[in-house]
Amino acid sequence: MNYFPDEVIEHVFHFVESNKDRNSISLVCKLWYRIERFSRLRVFVGNCYAISPERVFARFPFMKSLFLKGKPHFADFNLVPDDWGGFLYPWIEYMARNKVNLEELRLKRMIVTDDSLELIAASFANFKSLVLVSCEGFTTDGLAAIAANCRFLRELDLQENEIEDHRGQWINCFPECHTSLVALNFACLRGDINLAALERLVARSPNLKSLRLNQAVPLETFHRILVRAPQLVELGVGSFVNDPESEINDKLTSALQKCQSMRSLSGFFEVTLSCMSAIYPVCENLISLNLSYAPEIPGNELIKIIQHCRKLQKLWVLDCIGDKGLKVVADSCKELQELRVFPFDPHGVRNGAVTEEGLVAVASGCLKLNSLLYFCQQMTNEALITVARKCPNFIRFRLCILNPTKPDAATMQPLDEGFGAIVQSCKGLRRLSMSGLLTDRVFHYIGSFAENLEMLSVAFAGDSDAGMLYVLNGCKKLSKLEIRDSPFGNVALLMDVRKYETMRSLWMSSCEVTMGGCRTLAKMMPRLNVEVINDSGDLDKHGDDNQVVNKLFVYRTLVGPRKDAPDFVWTL
């Protein structure tokens, strides 16, 4: 490769899209490092506190697209206090000041403010795409600024964010000359929307391929939108409520039949069941179906819908589908790759409605299954062993038994053998979440077999430090380890401190680590931020080593302790 001019090497690198591969390329030699950094357009920062904006842009000056992640995963479950951190503003402020040509911004679990959105709208003339996932801290006023000023905006995708809805006219703010919209998702907004403005926007967006409406958009508007945009590929229905005798139903059926490109369906926040048959023709070509926010669709209707979905690859559904419905999935959806079954009762007061039977059925019928999130009432080792045998291709396997320390429902034994079979059989497993009664033995299996495991979530599991040690010693590719309510303490924490520099982060809450253990770790590893989160106020910062630390978050960083931590977060 020494004989090729730089431009040729750069041209070859252009075809390398994955950042993991690009990271490997940049380690080959100084020349390749230099060429790669000038040619990287998409930058991924998995932990916004691992690096600073200055250093990112110093290395990648031609960056156009940034994907930033903030809070740790357990923030989704209220384990991380709201103001822990993950602020977007400093990044935008730096990029604006240094005239970075930002075109795409993707964020997960960050605190976004209206100020940030307004600054984006004012600073980046070519801004094209904003994707916000599980973010908070902003209102529809910020969205209005984006809509009004980003002339070339193609994508505005809001997934599961907490947005204060001022019920203003943000959708009105797209100027009449704005015709470049390709994707618009505002399903998570809770307020009303100007329906006429929405229809006009759709009418002047010939490239619109993806549209996800919120609950405030009624069926009549939905129908009119379909008529104007039969080219839609992805559709999120808002409200699907209508008088079953009204003539709209026939109109809707024929409008849907004209949507030949439709491949993904979601929404249905409220429904009139007798109108559901209108969607059956669309189901024939669906690749993705998300009915996990449709609590009004009962199991027997879900079955009717799924029977039409012969090409389905991704299914997200509520557990009211039942084991019976999952058997129908197994029979009908032979192309299925990803399945997520969420609890209809997320507060966990009722027992879940699916069991190991449903899972075994799907694994037996859907041989391409590689990604699973399954909330269930119970599980058995035998079922997991069967699943492992039939589906060795799992990349993601996340099982949540609603009672988290429940043993094998048939034998009352721990579920060690079942999960052991999964990690042994699924050699490509990258992500695992476990629940049920689990001893140190399951961690021994994981450490021995899960060679490609990158992320492990542990709750109410294990007997001793040995459990955590098996994992830290064995899983060479481990990147994120999150543990709650498990009996792991300082011995496990401190046995191999250098391991944590090879990982993105470690979370431990309600375990047995103490201030002494955390202080030791911080002292031994200066390139880690060891954050003790004292939101309960129980701890004394300068107190005894023996104090048990309730929440610990450890992550590698090149920029030292962060300066924006609230006063209950101590970087030791």
Added chain:
Amino acid sequence: MDLKMSTDRALELRLGLPGDSPAEPRQEKKRLFWEIADKGSRNDDLQTKNQVVGWPPVCSYRKRVIPSSKKEADPSKTFMKVSMDGAVYLRKIELGAQGGYRVLVKAIQTLFSCTGIGLAEDTEEDDSLEYMLIYEDKDGDWMLVGDVPWKMFLGSCKRLRVAKRSDYVKHMRLSTAHHHRLSVG
């Protein structure tokens, strides 16, 4: 050293079924789920006494969008949507606050400023009634209001509609005529 010995013991591989090994000194420290649940949680405003923070691991956004347990808790406190043939806007009425069917009809008549809404029992007799009151039940079927006991209706009604009786009666007359033809012969 003490520390090293205890770690070595912990890492010892043992053959045998789980639970066979001699009692391990750390077993009593194992956190049991129901112990934590009984202690209650620190964030009392988020969880009830018997629930643990962050379990089940459903993201808080999803928990807010599907508050199903709250829905089932108190059907008498829900506001029900009422639509009317010919009216542009829907209205809402607090079903549980009505004492019974007649009170419900009176309240709906006030809402839409109309008269002449009939219930199930009014079907055949009263020609002066311009409208019929129907409701959508849990199975998605549209039913005449008034057939079942009031409390049962409260639990199964999902939305209400004031339908034009003339549409309904047409259907009734046809079926009566058919029956008549059959009996003649």
